[in-house]
Amino acid sequence: MSEVISPPASALPLLTLNNISLSFKGVKAVTDISFAVARGEICALIGPNGAGKSSLLNVINGVYQAQEGRISFEGETCRRMRPHDAAVRGIARTFQNLALFKGMSVLDNVLTGRNLKRRSSWLEQALRLGRAAPEDDRQREAAERVIEFLHIQPWRNALVGKLPYGLQKRVELARALASEPKLLLLDEPMAGMNAEEKQEMSRFILDINREFGTTVVLIEHDIGVVMGLSHHVVVLDYGRKIGDGTPQEVRSNPEVIAAYLGTRH
Numbered sequence: 001m002s003e004v005i006s007p008p009a010s011a012l013p014l015l016t017l018n019n020i021s022l023s024f025k026g027v028k029a030v031t032d033i034s035f036a037v038a039r040g041e042i043c044a045l046i047g048p049n050g051a052g053k054s055s056l057l058n059v060i061n062g063v064y065q066a067q068e069g070r071i072s073f074e075g076e077t078c079r080r081m082r083p084h085d086a087a088v089r090g091i092a093r094t095f096q097n098l099a100l101f102k103g104m105s106v107l108d109n110v111l112t113g114r115n116l117k118r119r120s121s122w123l124e125q126a127l128r129l130g131r132a133a134p135e136d137d138r139q140r141e142a143a144e145r146v147i148e149f150l151h152i153q154p155w156r157n158a159l160v161g162k163l164p165y166g167l168q169k170r171v172e173l174a175r176a177l178a179s180e181p182k183l184l185l186l187d188e189p190m191a192g193m194n195a196e197e198k199q200e201m202s203r204f205i206l207d208i209n210r211e212f213g214t215t216v217v218l219i220e221h222d223i224g225v226v227m228g229l230s231h232h233v234v235v236l237d238y239g240r241k242i243g244d245g246t247p248q249e250v251r252s253n254p255e256v257i258a259a260y261l262g263t264r265h
């Protein structure tokens, strides 16, 4: 894999989490987490199982509402953000367990990522009237460009449920990318993949970051992949932040080493 190039320095972070705490019926999942994600960077969230990584991703895109703390996105601070608001503001995500329409084709799945870009009403779309027909063509062209970018054109008409798991993960990435996000949240994009597939997926994530300047926050368990892919690493353990810095800084952090070598588990 080629070297990770640092993103351009920008004064204002794209995303800032301030003192985020989240609990489920009194059980703390995330406690007092603060960190900032610079525009254009790839930030990895790592930590042992149950550390609170997915919960935090769900707070960022509004699936969960933090009981405490604030999130700022593009300088705008909000206490509560619903998933639809997050999508409208340019936050897209993929899931640990795939969330695709398995009975639909690759192209149709990717097209669902374009829904927020449509301006015609559902009636116009159903009857292909007014703005709907030319808009349909534009959305299809945009979806085809993403399909080509992620090298899934040979399967564009295949039913997603029939594809191997690694390809389904790529289709889910394509659907998220089709929405032209400013921030892409990837929950274990390489889970269940072999070394070759992981390398390929890392390559696509780097290409997205470089080609479109998309900021990425991803959860990944493979530390080798994280170190080769990320500009910034945030480490969680038991819902608390124990490390935050460059891959090199995090790798030499004694608390992180203790968490990973198991002396604390």
Ligand SMILES: Nc1ncnc2c1ncn2[C@@H]1O[C@H](COP(=O)(O)OP(=O)(O)OP(=O)(O)O)[C@@H](O)[C@H]1O
Pocket (backbone or CB within 6 Å): 024, 027, 028, 029, 047, 048, 049, 050, 051, 052, 053, 054, 055, 056
């Ligand atoms: N919907 C929920 N209801 C109750 N508890 C939850 C819920 N979601 C997460 N938790 C709890 O919050 C804690 C953090 O879980 P979370 O899934 O965020 O961790 P994680 O770091 O993503 O773990 P993994 O790497 O295994 O996916 C765990 O103790 C988990 O059991």
